[in-house]
Amino acid sequence: MLQRLTYPLLVSLCACAGEQSAFSGYSEGAARVAKLTWIMVGGGGLILLLVVVLTAIALFGPLSWRQKLRGESVVIGLGMVFPVVVLTALLFYGFVLLRLEAAPEFSGEMLRIEVVGEQWWWRVIYHHPDGSTTESANELRFPVGQPVELTLTTADVIHSFWLPAYGGKVDMIPGRTNYLRFLPTHPGVTRGQCAEYCGGAHALMAFYAVALSAEEFVQWRARERANAVVAADDSAAQTFLANGCGGCHRVRGTPAEGVIGPDLTHVGSRLSLGAGILSADHQGFRDWLARHQRIKPENRMPAYDILNDAELDSLAAYLVALK
Ligand code: HEC
Ligand SMILES: [Cu+2]
Incomplete structure (x- = not known):
């Protein structure tokens, strides 16, 4: 018993x-x-x-x-x-x-972050104080002590944004904009997950949230807003472009201007790849490029079985360096 x-x-x-x-x-x-x-x-x-x-x-x-x-x-x-x-x-x-409307924490300047559910990853768009925006993916960063407003939409089917440590589930519904507001009080790294079945790789659609101190956030945001630092004669950057990666991925500051997949400008400084599936280190990038269709079946990036070992290593080194 x-x-x-x-x-x-x-x-x-x-x-x-x-x-x-x-x-x-x-x-x-x-x-x-x-x-x-x-x-x-x-x-x-x-x-x-x-x-x-x-x-x-x-x-x-x-x-x-x-x-x-x-x-x-x-x-x-x-x-x-x-x-x-x-x-x-x-x-x-x-x-x-649970008095929500009277909540005092939502006075003051909000940090606005747009999160767009895509099959099967999260597009994250930061709105900066000067009105400009930059994109990231599968990771949210925000400071403790400042109210956060997430704008939740979807590019395709219904997803559900769920970051339990900070807020409840909110659906992402085609044609609608939903909001999730919270005041982070604890720093730390927590995990979220899509909570509404959205097709093939739904179970592999997670993300991380990193709550920083106010100073850490200001420093991080300055790095995040800067373009990628890539030498013009970088041979790995050429391999990246020659294989058509730039058709779907953006690396700000280079000719790679694609918007179909995640923005890779600072992918080397993120915690995960493939929406919480692999870690963003050399081995993780190599594994992703070599066999992402086996690691995350049906995901929308075409298989790249054509890359040889040397190309895999040089691309992985290039991506890791995109800090
Ligand atoms: C047809 C569009 C397309 C092409 C071409 C493409 N990708 Fe992708 N890529 C995607 C999509 C879509 C995802 C998101 C997959 C997912 O997590 O579900 C992705 C994910 C990634 C990720 C993980 C990013 C993250 O934040 O999780 C990396 C790294 C990556 N691609 C690198 C490359 C490289 C290097 C090439 C060229 C060899 C390439 N991609 C070519 C569409 C593409
Ligand atoms: Cu889902």
Whole structure:
């Protein structure tokens, strides 16, 4: 019996900690939702315990106790007054706790980031204070202490943006713009995932969020806005262009101006490749180029089986250096 329970218990624990936990509460709002969740779980547990004890008494208790339980006052008290009082209190507590429109954290300047769901990766567009924009993919960076507004749209089918440590799920629906606002309070690296089945590689459509301190964010943003540093005679850059990579990928500051796939201008400084699948180091780039259709079947980048070992290494070195 105990063994049979172990597995589901372990599975349920997996959701309570780690980089993709809904209990982290790394933003104002997520912390309030996590608090309400624990109150519900704790309160529900206590009430369940009470019911079990009363049931045991009703079945096996001494006669005098059983008779008391049958009394009208118990039925009215526990059966009507108790639920009405508890549920009403919970309702108003919930109203107060989750008061969204009055949330003070959304005053002040918002950091605006557009996230576009694509089969099967995330296009991320940063809006800078001077009105310019730059693109990235599969990774969000924001500072703690400044409210963030995500604009969520899709380029194709319905996706669902889910970054549990900071906010709830929000669908990305064709023809609509949805918003997700949160005030990050904890720095750190957390993971998000597409939460709405969107075709073939849906399960491999994840991303990372990196919450930085305010100063780190300013430094990061300056690097991110700069063009890629590539020597004009870089032979790997020539290999990149000669193989048509620039038809789909942009490397700002080079002739690669494609917009179909992820912007690779600073891909070497990101945490992952292929939407949270591989790490962005030499081996990761090499694996992606050599066999991405096996690692992430059906993804929209054509297979490049034609590249030989030397070309794979030189392309991987080129991409790693795009910091
Ligand atoms: C027909 C368009 C197309 C061409 C040509 C193409 N790619 Fe891609 N590439 C994509 C798409 C789409 C993705 C996103 C795949 C996914 O994660 O689902 C991608 C993903 C990538 C990634 C991972 C980026 C990230 O942020 O996750 C790298 C690196 C990459 N491509 C490099 C290359 C290189 C190098 C070449 C040339 C040898 C190339 N690509 C040619 C469309 C293309
Ligand atoms: Cu999906």
